[in-house]
Amino acid sequence: MYRTQISKLNMYRAVHSVLEAHQDVWNVVPAFVSATDEFYEKLSLLIQLGQKQKVISTGITINKQLVINNSAIHTLKVANALKSYASSVEDLVLLEKVKVTRSMLLNGAHAVVLARMNQIVILAEENDAILGDFGILPEDLQALTDSLTTFQELIVAPRIAAVKRKQVTGQIVKVIKDLDELLHFRLDSLVKVIKSDNALFSSQFFNARIIIDVGTRSSGKGDPEKDDEFFGPGNVA
Numbered sequence: 001m002y003r004t005q006i007s008k009l010n011m012y013r014a015v016h017s018v019l020e021a022h023q024d025v026w027n028v029v030p031a032f033v034s035a036t037d038e039f040y041e042k043l044s045l046l047i048q049l050g051q052k053q054k055v056i057s058t059g060i061t062i063n064k065q066l067v068i069n070n071s072a073i074h075t076l077k078v079a080n081a082l083k084s085y086a087s088s089v090e091d092l093v094l095l096e097k098v099k100v101t102r103s104m105l106l107n108g109a110h111a112v113v114l115a116r117m118n119q120i121v122i123l124a125e126e127n128d129a130i131l132g133d134f135g136i137l138p139e140d141l142q143a144l145t146d147s148l149t150t151f152q153e154l155i156v157a158p159r160i161a162a163v164k165r166k167q168v169t170g171q172i173v174k175v176i177k178d179l180d181e182l183l184h185f186r187l188d189s190l191v192k193v194i195k196s197d198n199a200l201f202s203s204q205f206f207n208a209r210i211i212i213d214v215g216t217r218s219s220g221k222g223d224p225e226k227d228d229e230f231f232g233p234g235n236v237a
Contacts, residue, residue: 001172004213005176006214007212007213007214008176008179008180009046009047011208011210011211012043012046013043015187015205016039016040016043017208018201018204018205021204022198022201022204022205025198025201026190026201029190029193031186035186035190038182039179039182039187042178046172046176046179049168049171049172049175050172052168053165053168053169056165056168064154067147067150067151067154068106068110068151068154069106070150071105071117071144071151072102072105072106074143074144074147075100075105075117075148077140077144078120078124078136078140078144079098079100079120081135082094082098082123082124082131083098083099085127085133094127097119097123098123100116110151110154111155114151117144117148117151118148120144121141121144121145121148124136124144128141183209187205188206188209191205191206
């Protein structure tokens, strides 16, 4: 969520706290009960969307290196078997093709690294009849193929994540708009209706409605700002 959205979320939570503390004041007014229930529901949805947005943003980074390392391990195992075979039959062309190192498989553009790994799969399929004699079982080739499928998914994941994030961001904007309208046109007005007999509640409610800027914390990339404290579980009933 952006800084301004987090500031609004804090305001909504402050309002939630005041409403919870003064249930005996408003729960005798049916229209107030209905508006408050809707407010609670939309606030809960906003927090869930914030959590979802955070998961989309961090999931790729958490898994990326693990996927690459796993693919490199499987690729090197098969490549070394092919290298041993090529050396034993003095196939210099094959030997040259399977000269890959761990560094070559862990560094460089992902698309280039994936192409190197796929080349080993192609060579393994061309020489599968002899691989068993060099310690490579069918399940080893399957493990390599599966790891490269995951690697391919990793490459396109940022684009997919960007699309998902845009969708969630749009939902967040809509829920915030709904919450603002609900507060301005319904709850604010209802509090004013009962203000004369409930001065403390009214004062606390409108104090809670003040939006306080959470402060600037730029990532330098213009990304929406996120923080666990804003989306922790159990903060809204």
